[in-house]
Structure formats: structure tokens, C-alpha cells
Amino acid sequence: VRIALDAMGTDGAPGTEVAGALSALSELDPDVEILLVGDRDRIRAELPPSGGYPEGRVRIVHAPDRILTGEPPATAVRRKPGSSIVVGMRLQKNGEADAFVSAGSTGAVMASSLFLLRPLPGVDRPAIGTLLPTAGPPALMLDAGANVDSKPQHLVQFARLGTIYAQDLMGRVNPRVGLLNIGEEPEKGDELALAAHQLLAASGLNFIGNVEGRDIIQGACDVLVCDGFVGNVLLKFYESVASLIIQLLRKEVQATGSELDLEEVFRVLDYSEYGGAPLLGVNGVSIICHGQSTPKAIRNALGVASRAVRSSMVAHIARELAAPTPPSPEA
Amino acid sequence: VRIALDAMGTDGAPGTEVAGALSALSELDPDVEILLVGDRDRIRAELPPSGGYPEGRVRIVHAPDRILTGEPPATAVRRKPGSSIVVGMRLQKNGEADAFVSAGSTGAVMASSLFLLRPLPGVDRPAIGTLLPTAGPPALMLDAGANVDSKPQHLVQFARLGTIYAQDLMGRVNPRVGLLNIGEEPEKGDELALAAHQLLAASGLNFIGNVEGRDIIQGACDVLVCDGFVGNVLLKFYESVASLIIQLLRKEVQATGSELDLEEVFRVLDYSEYGGAPLLGVNGVSIICHGQSTPKAIRNALGVASRAVRSSMVAHIARELAAPTPPSPEA
Numbered sequence: 227v228r229i230a231l232d233a234m235g236t237d238g239a240p241g242t243e244v245a246g247a248l249s250a251l252s253e254l255d256p257d258v259e260i261l262l263v264g265d266r267d268r269i270r271a272e273l274p275p276s277g278g279y280p281e282g283r284v285r286i287v288h289a290p291d292r293i294l295t296g297e298p299p300a301t302a303v304r305r306k307p308g309s310s311i312v313v314g315m316r317l318q319k320n321g322e323a324d325a326f327v328s329a330g331s332t333g334a335v336m337a338s339s340l341f342l343l344r345p346l347p348g349v350d351r352p353a354i355g356t357l358l359p360t361a362g363p364p365a366l367m368l369d370a371g372a373n374v375d376s377k378p379q380h381l382v383q384f385a386r387l388g389t390i391y392a393q394d395l396m397g398r399v400n401p402r403v404g405l406l407n408i409g410e411e412p413e414k415g416d417e418l419a420l421a422a423h424q425l426l427a428a429s430g431l432n433f434i435g436n437v438e439g440r441d442i443i444q445g446a447c448d449v450l451v452c453d454g455f456v457g458n459v460l461l462k463f464y465e466s467v468a469s470l471i472i473q474l475l476r477k478e479v480q481a482t483g484s485e486l487d488l489e490e491v492f493r494v495l496d497y498s499e500y501g502g503a504p505l506l507g508v509n510g511v512s513i514i515c516h517g518q519s520t521p522k523a524i525r526n527a528l529g530v531a532s533r534a535v536r537s538s539m540v541a542h543i544a545r546e547l548a549a550p551t552p553p554s555p556e557a
Numbered sequence: 558v559r560i561a562l563d564a565m566g567t568d569g570a571p572g573t574e575v576a577g578a579l580s581a582l583s584e585l586d587p588d589v590e591i592l593l594v595g596d597r598d599r600i601r602a603e604l605p606p607s608g609g610y611p612e613g614r615v616r617i618v619h620a621p622d623r624i625l626t627g628e629p630p631a632t633a634v635r636r637k638p639g640s641s642i643v644v645g646m647r648l649q650k651n652g653e654a655d656a657f658v659s660a661g662s663t664g665a666v667m668a669s670s671l672f673l674l675r676p677l678p679g680v681d682r683p684a685i686g687t688l689l690p691t692a693g694p695p696a697l698m699l700d701a702g703a704n705v706d707s708k709p710q711h712l713v714q715f716a717r718l719g720t721i722y723a724q725d726l727m728g729r730v731n732p733r734v735g736l737l738n739i740g741e742e743p744e745k746g747d748e749l750a751l752a753a754h755q756l757l758a759a760s761g762l763n764f765i766g767n768v769e770g771r772d773i774i775q776g777a778c779d780v781l782v783c784d785g786f787v788g789n790v791l792l793k794f795y796e797s798v799a800s801l802i803i804q805l806l807r808k809e810v811q812a813t814g815s816e817l818d819l820e821e822v823f824r825v826l827d828y829s830e831y832g833g834a835p836l837l838g839v840n841g842v843s844i845i846c847h848g849q850s851t852p853k854a855i856r857n858a859l860g861v862a863s864r865a866v867r868s869s870m871v872a873h874i875a876r877e878l879a880a881p882t883p884p885s886p887e888a
């Protein structure tokens with residue numbers, strides 16, 4: 227398994243990426259290799275001296291340029307062929323890598339995935355899947371922001387993509403699919419939700435119905451589908467609520483001299499535990515990380531990439547999405 | 558100030574409502590009267606013996622019927638003229654009360670507000686405003702679920718309604734209006750957000766631009782406008798995140814014997830502090846409470862109703878919304 231890692235993506239690049247990569251190598255199977263993509267000299271400066279790491283499993287691929295967060299993604303991808311994102315994605319396109327992981331501009335990773343890897347047949351709009359912490363095991367929410375103004379059939383595609391991811395990477399058997407909505411009854415919701423509900427009910431997937439905002443965190447479903455607008459709002463809100471609460475608590479814990487171990491309590495809310503968010507539905511493995519990723523988050527994202535490759539997730543998706551809709555039991 | 562209170566709305570009705578009403582009376586100005594609307598005998602059974610409360614400020618208005626949460630709102634309102642919601646709303650329509658507060662079916666309170674009070678001229682769709690806790694003072698989000706599939710001009714109306722509420726009831730001067738969106742730049746968002754951004758920028762309101770999920774909790778704005786679908790998802794999600802976190806912490810606090818005062822830390826997240834959510838844009842004061850409201854939440858909702866009446870909020874809204882759009886500075 228060869229994973230290309232954009233070494234220039236995080237706020238602490240390339241040190242964070244190099245640290246995450248070395249940590250991943252010590253955990254992942256010995257056949258995993260990591261290609262560090264970015265400024266050769268700066269990456270080299272972060273690597274330990276020779277002998278201090280498994281040199282045979284690390285390779286630097288020089289990329290002189292870098293796409294910044296503010297740049298319009300599609301334009302940046304076209305104009306910066308030497309950027310770490312484009313160089314790294316090309317490694318996968320050309321068969322020199324099996325996966326690409328980046329904490330750089332989400333828009334640019336998406337654009338380069340669409341341009342270079344291309345969507346799989348049967349997928350109109352690849353979606354970003356992200357793990358939401360719940361009281362139980364995490365739920366996969368998609369789309370977390372790759373698309374807006376989704377049509378009902380896109381939500382069904384998201385459900386199919388998410389079902390495969392939940393099976394192959396999250397170990398869920400017959401994953402429960404929920405539709406994010408504002409009421410439990412099928413007749414609740416906006417036009418999109420009403421139509422998507424009908425399609426999902428007839429999809430052959432394990433559709434459990436509508437899931438409200440309050441049900442998510444109770445672990446009501448394994449796969450939660452929604453348009454990328456509401457998904458993105460929700461994701462960013464969740465991240466910020468957790469951090470506000472920890473901030474409030476930290477003050478109080480210090481003031482009272484309490485021995486409460488906040489890290490332990492909030493491990494469940496810690497995004498870095500979950501690693502990156504896959505862009506599902508493209509012909510390849512493309513994992514998007516937060517710009518504020520820690521080495522642990524990078525390590526976990528590399529783990530996700532490795533499992534996606536090993537489970538042949540992409541072939542699995544291609545098979546399921548290209549297949550004609552299964553006949554109904556009555557047919 | 559005469560406030561009609563649906564005494565049959567909460568899960569603990571009518572005891573919760575009666576307790577909340579008596580608590581409000583001891584806090585609010587002596588000219589505030591409360592009309593308890595519901596089953597006469599059951600309400601009477603909850604009241605203290607004669608002399609134990611300010612009898613001159615409490616009146617029972619008998620309503621033999623009750624609308625249940627699952628009932629289709631519009632039908633229920635038509636078919637149950639003797640329900641506490643319809644009887645209470647009629648008191649306001651007929652000038653026997655200045656406001657109505659209910660923790661019953663949100664849909665039925667909305668439907669009866671629209672049928673009996675009617676929307677104000679210039680308001681296409683009344684919206685539910687709800688206070689979101691933030692690191693600073695709370696923000697008013699609307700619409701929290703009265704409407705779905707909003708058009709751009711509706712979001713501008715929500716912004717006008719919210720601005721007046723923030724001025725009159727929240728004490729904000731020149732309230733900052735934000736548009737809930739998935740990026741800061743004006744060219745980010747779905748079709749609705751893109752068009753609403755343009756209209757808001759030209760509205761003459763104090764529009765500060767797009768607000769992302771992560772900015773809400775930092776107190777980025779006083780008034781946050783969005784379609785009721787995303788607003789409702791967000792609100793329910795927020796309520797549930799807070800309760801999950803408190804649940805996680807409580808376990809840990811007990812395990813460690815910590816002296817952390819959770820109530821104190823999370824007062825900021827406690828919805829009952831904020832009382833009810835106003836339905837803004839109707840010709841009257843209609844305050845919607847959570848079905849799980851405590852006496853404290855009812856008390857605070859009665860306080861909101863009293864302040865809305867006293868500040869002549871409805872007349873203020875009527876004046877502003879009926880007024881032609883102010884000419885641009887260049888005109």
C-alpha cells in the first residue's frame with residue numbers, strides 16, 4: 227500500500243505531516259509506504275537523521291508549489307500543476323500511489339480529485355463523508371460539504387456510498403441509513419427531504435427513516451445523508467460546540483482545582499481520533515483532513531487511507547453503483 | 558399586561574405551568590395578570606389554597622379539550638375549538654389577553670397564530686426565533702422551523718423581524734445580522750444563500766455577511782437568519798449535544814468525586830434560562846415553549862411575553878415591515 231501524503235497542508239506543515247507519517251509507519255503493516263509530497267528541503271529538515279526511521283518506507287516527492295486556502299480551487303488546481311495537492315493526486319492517477327491524503331484546501335483536494343481521478347460511473351456528485359461522534363459508535367454523515375442544492379437522487383447515491391464505507395471501513399453490518407430531517411414522519415421536511423425519503427424507502431438499502439438533529443448524537447443511524455449545505459453547517463457547529471464546552475470547563479476545572487480528566491471525558495468528541503474525511507464516489511482514495519490537524523489526526527487519516535485501499539473500497543463502490551437497481555422482492 | 562398561558566402544554570401539565578406562572582407573578586410587575594387556560598378542575602387542584610398566591614392576578618379560563626403533539630396541526634386547530642391552544646389564542650384575538658404562551662404542539666400554536674392572529678402586512682412567512690447560547694450573549698436564530706423551502710426575500714424578512722426583536726427584547730443596539738452559510742465569501746453557499754446575501758447587503762440592515770457553523774458559538778452576530786430546515790436541525794442538534802456532554806461529564810464527576818459544579822458551568826447552555834421562542838411576524842405575541850419545559854422555563858417565557866407586550870414589539874414590527882424599503886443613500 228503506497229499512500230501519497232500532502233506534506234504542505236496543515237497549519238504546522240510540514241512538521242505535523244512528517245510526525246504523523248512516522249507515527250503511522252510504526253503502527254501500520256510493514257508493506258505500507260508513504261510518499262511525502264511537498265518542498266523537498268523543508269520535508270527533509272523535519273525527518274530524523276538517517277537510521278532514525280524506516281527509510282525504505284518513506285519517499286519524498288518534490289512539489290515546489292502550494293495551493294493556499296483562500297484560492298479559488300478549480301483555478302488553483304489548473305494553474306498550479308506543481309502544487310503538493312496536484313502532484314500528490316497525480317501520483318495516484320498514474321498508479322504510483324494507491325491513495326492521497328491532504329490537510330490542504332478542501333476545495334482544491336475536491337477539484338483535483340474530480341479532475342484527475344474522475345467520478346465513478348453511476349455517481350453524479352462525489353460526497354465528503356465525515357464521522358460524527360455520538361453516544362455510541364460514530365455515525366458517518368454525508369455530504370459534509372462537497373455539494374449544495376442536491377437533488378433527491380443524489381441523496382440516494384450518498385446513502386449507497388456511505389453504506390459501503392460503513393461496511394468496509396467501519397465494520398458495520400447492514401448499516402442503518404437515516405435521512406436528516408426536521409420530523410420523524412415521512413411527510414415532514416422540505417421538498418428535497420420529502421422526495422429523498424420516498425426514493426430511499428424504495429432503494430433496497432437499510433433505510434430507517436428520518437433522523438432529527440437530536441437523534442444524531444444518540445447514535446440513531448450508521449449513515450446519515452443530507453445536502454452538503456446543512457451537513458457542512460452541522461459539522462462546523464459540532465466542532466465549535468465541543469471546543470466551547472471544553473473551554474468553559476477548563477476554566478472551571480482550574481478554578482476549583484478539580485481532578486477531572488477532561489481529555490478522557492471528551493475523547494469521544496475529539497476529531498483527531500477519527501482521522502480524515504473521505505471523498506466518496508471518485509475513482510480512487512482521497513482523504514481530506516482538517517487544516518488544524520495534529521500529528522495524531524494525520525496518523526489516523528493515513529490509517530483510514532490504508533484500510534480503504536486494503537478493503538478495495540473503490541472497486542466495491544464501482545460494483546454497487548454501476549449495478550442496475552436490484553429488482554423489488556415482488557418482481 | 559394580560560398573558561394567556563396554555564396550562565396543558567408541558568409533559569408535566571398543568572402542575573409545571575401553574576408553578577411557572579406563580580413564580581413569574583412574584584417577579585414581574587404587579588400589573589401583570591395571567592390567564593391559565595385549560596382543564597378548570599385540574600388547574601385548580603394545582604393552585605395553592607386561597608390566600609397562598611395573588612388571586613387577583615390569576616384567572617382560570619376553562620378549555621375542556623387538548624391538542625396532542627402527534628395531531629396534524631391545521632386539522633386539530635379546526636376540529637378542536639375547545640382546546641387550550643385555540644381558546645388561549647382566541648383570548649388574544651378578542652382583546653382579552655395581550656399575549657399567548659404555550660408549551661403544547663408547536664405546529665398547533667403556529668397554525669392557530671396564523672389562522673387567528675394573522676401575519677402582519679409585509680410578512681409572507683412568520684418565523685420562529687430562538688436564542689442560541691454562545692460564548693458571549695445569546696444570538697437570535699430565525700427561522701428555527703416554522704417554514705421550509707424559504708425564498709431569498711423571506712430570509713430578508715426574517716432579518717427585519719429579528720432585528721426588531723433583538724432591539725426591543727434583547728437590548729441590542731444596531732443588531733448585527735448574519736446569514737448562516739458554508740463559507741465567509743459572498744460567492745459561497747447554495748442558491749438560497751447566494752441570492753439572500755445580495756438582498757441582505759442591500760437591505761439597509763446591519764448585515765455583517767456570512768456566518769459559518771463555527772462562528773455562531775463565538776457570538777459572531779446578534780441575529781442569524783437561515784431557512785427553517787437547517788435552523789431546526791441545528792437547534793435540535795445543539796440541545797442534544799449539550800445534554801450528551803453533561804451526561805458524559807456527570808459520570809466522570811461522580812467517578813472522580815470531583816466538586817465541579819456542572820450546573821454553574823452549563824448555565825450558558827441551559828435553554829430554560831431563555832424561556833420561550835417567539836413566533837415573529839404575526840399580529841400578536843405568541844411564545845412557543847419546549848414540551849419539556851420546567852417551571853423556570855415557563856416563568857422565563859412569561860417574562861419574554863410581558864416584555865414583548867410592554868415594548869410594543871408588534872406595533873414596532875408592523876411599522877417597520879409595512880414601510881417601503883428605505884431609499885439607498887445614493888437616491
